[in-house]
Amino acid sequence: MTAESTNPDNHETHRHGYDFAAVEAKWQRHWLAGAIFAARNDAARRKAYVLDMFPYPSGAGLHVGHPEGYTATDIYCRYLRMTGHDVLHPMGWDAFGLPAEQYAIKTGTHPAITTRANVATFRKQIQALGFSYDWNREVDTTDPGYYKWTQWIFLQLFKRGLAYTAEVPVNWCPALGTVLANEEVIDGKSERGAHPVVRMPMRQWMLRITAYAERLLGDLDGLQWPEGIKAQQRTWIGRSEGAEVDFAIEGGLGVLRVYTTRPDTLFGSTYMVVAPEHPLVEAMTTDDRRGEVQAYVAAARSRSDRERTDDSRQKTGVFCGRMAIHPCTGAPIPIWVADYVLGGYGTGAIMAVPAHDSRDFAFARAYELPIRQVVSPTGQPLPEPLQAAYTDDGVALDSGPFTGLPTAQFKRAIAAWLVERGLGEPKVHWKLRDWVFSRQRYWGEPIPIFYPVVERDGTALQHGQLQPSDVAQLIAQGAARLDYERPMPVPETELPLRLPQTDDFAPTGNPEPPLAKCHAWRYFTQQGAWYARETNTMPQWAGSCWYYLRYLDPNNEAALASPEAIARWLPVDLYVGGAEHAVLHLLYARFWHKVLFDCGVVHQAEPFQRLVNQGMILGEDGEKMSKSRGNVINPDAMLQVFGADAFRLYEMFMGPLEAVKPWATAGLHGTRRFLNRVWALFDKPVVDAPADDATLRALHKTIAKVGDDTRELRLNTAIAAMMALLNDLVRLPNLPRSVAEPFVLILAPYAPHLSEELWERLGHCASLAWQPWPAHDPALCVDDTVEIPVQVNGKLRGKVVVAKDTAAAELERVALADPQVAKWTADKVVAKVIVVPGRMVSVVVK
RNA sequence: GUCGGAAUGGCGGAAUGGUAGACGCCGCGGACUUAAAAUCCGCUGAGUGAAGACUCGUACGGGUUCAAGUCCCGUUUCCGACACCA
Incomplete structure (x- = not known):
């Protein structure tokens, strides 16, 4: 018995279990004071760099979403330490940013002061959760010792013309x-x-991030990232293959160069469009149109990007008065100015093919421009008038010498044709813009x-x-x-x-x-x-672009990190954070990393090997947590009532890490009860006698499952497995030490405070943080006898219990002899029996 | 619209193509208590039945298979991201 539970002053906590507040404070002090989690660095051991996306220390403090990812990585790191890894697991502050500045403008409090206070709050809240960060490596992007190197990287970019x-x-x-x-x-x-x-x-x-577009796209393939994030980055980078084509402008005004991904629809081009900011607008406009065009261009300029790209808006444009000459047919086609064409993409000008592009189709409809079919599924024209643009591939029609070609072949043929005549060339464009x-x-x-x-x-x-x-x-x-x-x-x-x-x-x-x-x-x-x-400052992204490098060697004044530290720890093995950073942060950081790679500072092309996005935690009403909805859960209040271990356990038990899931405070009673029951389990006499066979098997299966699940970050099912094991153990008359110790060790990454306390109670004086993970005996992970389901015509009709290695023939005999099964096979002809030894028997009868 | 993901009890969720609903929450019954809380024990997908048991059941419609929540085709709904990029 411990002091807590016998102390009459503590009867309150005793009634509800152990005094978690005291236990948690005790171990948090112990870990900090002993720097238990300072990253060890022994080149002979495997390394693991496990990184959380560092927070912006807002005035609002931690919300329940922060600890979700942090708990997952903490469990993972604690597991890795117990399995022989040197683990780098740091935390820091992305502390430059707008809110502190706005607060300063409003109140006159210097942002540095606000930031310092907010960081202190965040640090305290994070430490209250018992995470195993190496606090010696804390970084703060607003610290001059830190941003010295942000500036240094900027200078490297500057020197390289980037x-x-x-x-x-x-x-x-x-x-x-x-x-x-x-x-x-x-x-x-x-x-x-x-x-x-x-x-x-x-x-x-x-x-000049565009200079790295090709590499930023190509290197995504080798990354262990969620498919969705990779897809988002690919879309953002937006590689597009097509051709540039020159159209002569009537009146000897030179050529108008367009970009198209569908050069095979060239014969269907019935007008052209240039963006309002196109450099030739002025020159191409005829005098009778000048007033109209100038007004249009001015109006377009005042519109925001958002307004201009509002999909629902009716397309607008004006004819500039000039015709272009179709390079294949020699026909004159009108040149329009319209803001549905963007100045910043491609050549800022397009050939409009209304029959095969939905935007051109809408525009042609609005301004009664001709629509000419040149592709269809079969090569025969679709019934006219077209109700919508036909934008799929197909077979060319009315396309001169190319008529009858399938789209892909046409594209190759026309490219050669254009190059031969000096009218154009194949071209790749990117959606990605400079930053x-x-x-x-x-x-x-x-x-x-x-x-x-x-x-x-x-x-x-x-x-x-x-x-x-x-x-x-x-x-x-x-x-x-x-x-x-x-x-x-x-x-x-x-x-x-x-x-x-x-x-x-x-x-x-x-x-x-x-x-x-x-x-x-x-x-x-x-x-x-x-x-x-220069009086401009850098955006908030700057500091977060490279913070994972500073953690390697945070106090180095001569370099952003020593070559030794870089060689030892990179790349980041696991990076966990919210999906809201899918594109910008992760793309910018990859870009800087590649520049530093080219500078010879780092030696891998990519910074983050494996990426996991934790799912958002919704309010109890299933809606996004927000002050206005009043459904925000305050983690401090939860810790007060349930304790850090129960809180951590609940956040992981809610469901898969990646899933979006609603909060339910009632669920915390479940994890709190579980921990209390674990505590109560140790009221049983701990004996040195060997455990019974069934207990031993249950234990070893659980050790194996918790290990597997932890590696795969399936933390919810690992917890379920430990709950199931506890349900077995509470039925025992006493607690064999050979069961108690492994159980505490596998629970430790999940509920570290309670586990340390129990470990100490079991007579150990050193922290269990560096104890080896218990070994499981594979022989004990399978049962001697198994229950085999028997299906008749696909329906479960009986179960037979047999030795686990029963041969197929014997298993079939036993299954067919089972009275429950026989009931369904009587009067029938057994047509077929499928036996999967150790798994199941399936009988087909007629 | 495009891309990515999801749909399983009252709720969160679990299930290498092989016993659907592990584990937990809620609820119900019981023990303990003067009583309540806490704790402990039991029950808890729907339906039929006294019971043994049977039927139905993983968004919807098809298909493959001895066997489908899981694989294939199609549909619907929801979530997230992007959205005039030619």
Whole structure:
């Protein structure tokens, strides 16, 4: 008996089982104080790098979704330690981001202070769940020691020509005086206050992720990732094979180049469309159409991407007045300007084939343009008028020399034909765009770039007696400007480029970032000349792109991680997190990893070998948890009532890790009861006598199953198996040590606090965290006798109990002799008997 | 629309093509208690039956097989992602 259960002051907890609050606090202290889970590093042992997607430490604290993935990886890691692995299992904070900055603007509290407080809350909450993280490796993306290396990676990108600036539209909200992120803009209005938002071009940093499109696509094949995530990334990258074709523009205006994936429908092209931003729009527009076209282009420009791509919108466009010459038939076809063609994809111009493209079909219908069939399933035209575009492959018709060719052959033939005549060529295009990398925000990593300050005539602004604020004034007055054509990298030795301390996070009132107001930080002299720092900061994705590398060697000041640590731990063997990061985070991180691979920093092409998405936990009403629905479950409250072990167990017992599943607090009573029953089991005398055969078999089967299930992350069925074993053990008069010890050990990854306590009670002084996983005896995992179902004409009619290795002939004899079976075979002719020894007997009668 | 996933008792879920519903929740009955809670024992897919037992049953319609929740074809519904990318 322990002190808890005999202490009269503790009768409350005794009645409900053991004092889990005391036990859990005790072991959490013990693990932390002894750094029990510091990653061991012995090159002779197998390594495992198990990673959770690190959280953004929001002010709201942990929700029940966070511990779902964390518990799964914790169980897995504890299992791996017991099976002889060196395990790297770290945790950290993705702490740059919008909410802290918005809070700062509202309250004046510096984001660093908010962040520190939130991190402390998160750490405490996570530790209260007893996870076996190596806390010596905690990282925080807002720590200058961390973002020094985020900036360093940016410089590598810059040096390789993968970071560049371009004029890109941003969402500028004049009423709020700030630039908004896409997700802060809803239907062209600001999320807060519903003020109008205008799109205006601004100089932005871009990352050339498109240069890696081919590799980002190809390398997906070798990854152990959910099919859905791979499919999403493939779609996002959007490789498309087709051809570019030149159409001559009437009036000697050169050629209009289009991209199509269906060059086989070339003969069906009855008009052309260029995007409103196409460079030739101006030149192609005839004078009588100019007013109309200009108005259309202006209207299109003011529309947001979202509006323009709204599917339900009626297609619009204007005829520019000019005709193109069909390269095959020589027929003149009209050139239209319409915003259903996107400027940023392909060549920004298409040949419209209304008979075989649903968008062109809709447009042709609306503007009464001709529709010409050139493909059909059989090569015979479908009845006209067509009700919809026929977009499948088929056989060509009315296509000159190509008539009668199946689509695939046609595509090959026309490609050669186009190349031969210099009219076009096969071409691959990608949907993936370069990554807009700058944000007009304070709370992010400063981009380590600066520009010369020059006078009106372009000569360097000399130091003189100027102060930074004077320089700012000169620029404001137009007497000086930044030479954005000459971006210069901050020397690596000067990293980190720290965020300036400031209390002024308020929007600037113009599209410039808040850092533009930090004159003393922004303007500096070097060899007598003035320079100005970049004032855009990096997006939140930056820090999360490479954090898995910093964990390897978090305090290294000379490199982002030592070559030894990189060689030892990479790649990440298991990465667990939410599916909401299917595309962006996982694609960006893969991109950076490949760049670092090309830099020779890392040695695998891919960072994350195996990926698992935990399913969302819904509210008790089956709806997504949200404050407005009032169905949010607070994990702290659950821990208070049920304890960490019961909470962990419940989250895993709810169902498969990947599944979306509703919360049910009632279910926690089940896991709480289970743990109490385990505790009560040890009230039985622990004896050194051997266990009976049935118990031994049940134990060994359970050890095998829990091991298998844990490796496969089928944690729900592993728990069910341990519950079933307990149901057997409680019936025993006493508890053989040879059963008690393995049982505690297999339970340990799942309910580590209780297990440590029981392990100690069994007389062990060291933590069980590094105990070997109990071995199971395969001979004890099968029964000597088995119950064999007997089917007659496919229906279960009887069961016979036989020795497990009963031969087929004997099994058949016993089965047919069984009275229950005989009842169904009497008066019938046995036509066939299928015997699967050890499994079942199936009798066919007539 | 496209892509990915799912559909099994009152609920969460389990089932290498081979005894559907393990395990748990809820519920019901019983023991203990002055009583309740907690705990322990038992029952718990639907239907027929006194019982032995039988019939039906894994979204729907077909098919393959001695045997289908599981494999194949088609349909419906739900969830998630993408969505004018030519």
